[in-house]
Amino acid sequence: MAFPTVIRLLNAHINAHMDLLWCSTACRQHQLPSTALRIGDDFVRPSTSVCDLSIYLDADLSMREHVQWTVAGCFAALHKLRSIRRSIPTSVYQTLGVALVLSRLGYGNATLAGISGQLSSSPGGI
Numbered sequence: 031m032a033f034p035t036v037i038r039l040l041n042a043h044i045n046a047h048m049d050l051l052w053c054s055t056a057c058r059q060h061q062l063p064s065t066a067l068r069i070g071d072d073f074v075r076p077s078t079s080v081c082d083l084s085i086y087l088d089a090d091l092s093m094r095e096h097v098q099w100t101v102a103g104c105f106a107a108l109h110k111l112r113s114i115r116r117s118i119p120t121s122v123y124q125t126l127g128v129a130l131v132l133s134r135l136g137y138g139n140a141t142l143a144g145i146s147g148q149l150s151s152s153p154g155g156i
Contacts, residue, residue: 049080056090085138093142100138104131 052062059078066073079088079095086096107130115123 049077050074051078051080051087051089052076053089053091056092059089062089083138085141096138096141100134103134107131107134 066075079086086099088095
């Protein structure tokens, strides 16, 4: 495969996964355009949330989607550990649980600095 062909394939892959995020307050979300925008030769549809490096940003910058995905990932890791619980010593089980959950919580934690207490106090929050 020639080098220019690889570049074309890479560009096609990047363009296929390109998202556009309009940011606004929650009460003004309905005023944002929903039609696709042309950027160069590509059309990009606006999205209510985007993911980059496993950090989810939503249009009102509340981080709600990031928190929901993080919580879901932690519960999924704990659920998978349940199947081996009786096969390993308790100390190993606890160590695995802490390692898998804390790594998910720690990654991207700095992006949550300064968000309002609304996420932790709402029923759908943490």
